[in-house]
Amino acid sequence: MIAAFAVAAGGTTAALAPAAGLCAGIALFPALAFAWLYWQAHRRDRGLAQVGALLEGYGEVSAATMGERLGRPEDEAEQLMALSIREGYARGRIDPKTHTFRKSEGP
Numbered sequence: 831m832i833a834a835f836a837v838a839a840g841g842t843t844a845a846l847a848p849a850a851g852l853c854a855g856i857a858l859f860p861a862l863a864f865a866w867l868y869w870q871a872h873r874r875d876r877g878l879a880q881v882g883a884l885l886e887g888y889g890e891v892s893a894a895t896m897g898e899r900l901g902r903p904e905d906e907a908e909q910l911m912a913l914s915i916r917e918g919y920a921r922g923r924i925d926p927k928t929h930t931f932r933k934s935e936g937p
Contacts, residue, residue, distance in 0.1 A: 877910075878917050879914075881910050881911060881914040881919065882917075884899060885920035886921070888931070888933075893908035893924070893930070896908075896910075896931070908929055911924055912924060921934045
């Protein structure tokens with residue numbers, strides 16, 4: 831893009847300033863999109879880490895209790911608990927009958 835402006839202007843450096851400004855403006859949108867995606871992923875990971883820390887701290891806790899603690903409905907809290915376990919922030923499993931997390935002992 832910059833080369834096309836330079837050739838069109840006869841090779842002078844005066845054409846480089848608008849071309850550089852145009853390229854910087856075009857590159858701004860992908861940069862903002864990537865920054866937004868990074869922030870969203872970082873926020874998600876931070877939230878799952880907090881849920882995992884709560885699960886590890888309690889050792890055994892029901893989805894209803896976690897829902898109250900997180901200020902979320904019970905089914906949403908159970909989904910967050912399962913995601914936290916799957917992502918490795920908590921070690922244990924959720925009993926499907928009682929909807930209770932139980933911490934695993936050992937590695």
